[in-house]
Amino acid sequence: MTKEYFVKLTIALYKVTDLFPENEPLRYQIRQKAVEILSSLIGENPKIDTSHIQELSRNIEILCRYFEVAQAQNWVDKKNLEVLEREYRKIQKDCLAREKVYPKASSQKIVEKTSETSRRGRIQEDSEGSKREKTTPKERKIKILELLKHKKTLTLSEIKNLFFQVSQRTIRRDMEDLIKKGIVARKRIGQKDVRYTLIKTDITTDRLRSMI
Missing domain, CATH: 1.20.1440 (de novo design (two linked rop proteins))
Structure with a gap:
């Protein structure tokens, strides 16, 4: 497999x-x-x-x-x-x-x-x-990046659905941090949702983790 x-x-x-x-x-x-x-x-x-x-x-x-x-x-x-x-x-x-x-x-x-x-x-x-169950910001970011690496793109609402026990404001803060670190890019779709993609798609998972 x-x-x-x-x-x-x-x-x-x-x-x-x-x-x-x-x-x-x-x-x-x-x-x-x-x-x-x-x-x-x-x-x-x-x-x-x-x-x-x-x-x-x-x-x-x-x-x-x-x-x-x-x-x-x-x-x-x-x-x-x-x-x-x-x-x-x-x-x-x-x-x-x-x-x-x-x-x-x-x-x-x-x-x-x-x-x-x-x-x-x-x-x-x-x-x-x-x-x-409580997830730390780092744990959430690792899961998001691992899925982004393979799925290529995720919307804010899709990410929120993965961590439904976490507020949307918290998810936004997590993603803002990844954007500031140059790991993720953001594109607005419509008036309410946002789409995120990895800036470097060929980067290894271990490297992504070290950048968080």
């Missing part, structure tokens, strides 16, 4: 979740988790220790649970979500196999089907936990 594959999978996920209701929290939960997974996979020197692999596997597991809930809502063709889940499961299996790290027995047990209300409850707990 290549970096290009991981990026294309993330873009495909964005296209599918574009069909979710605009203000649906699950739409942004899925996107944020996908970006966390992407960030773990596309670094210049990704970590390969056991804890990193286990964290990656856990994030994929949570993402697949989100897919289950989304399938029950009939917002999109279920086949689209099934394909996404299958591809993320492949990543999970590949990472675990390469590092010879296997899930704990408890994670291999068959999970009994529960009512939609129960599953909604689990997602709500994850959602509330995620909202309480």
Whole structure:
């Protein structure tokens, strides 16, 4: 699996979740988790220790649970979500196999089907936990730059959707800092949104991180 594959999978996920209701929290939960997974996979020197692999596997597991809930809502063709889940499961299996790290027995047990209300409850707990998570400015900027490096362009609203627990004013400050450092260029689109691009597209991820 290549970096290009991981990026294309993330873009495909964005296209599918574009069909979710605009203000649906699950739409942004899925996107944020996908970006966390992407960030773990596309670094210049990704970590390969056991804890990193286990964290990656856990994030994929949570993402697949989100897919289950989304399938029950009939917002999109279920086949689209099934394909996404299958591809993320492949990543999970590949990472675990390469590092010879296997899930704990408890994670291999068959999970009994529960009512939609129960599953909604689990997602709500994850959602509330995620909202309480704090990201530092540097962590946000690294994630933004890694995605920009591969997606080429991002709008302010797209970036805000990645960090829905952070205010738009804070995101603007992050981007202003990247602009002042000569890393990112800005172009206004319409009256309300802004598009950002990397000034140097051939720069390595490690170099970008050192510039923040």
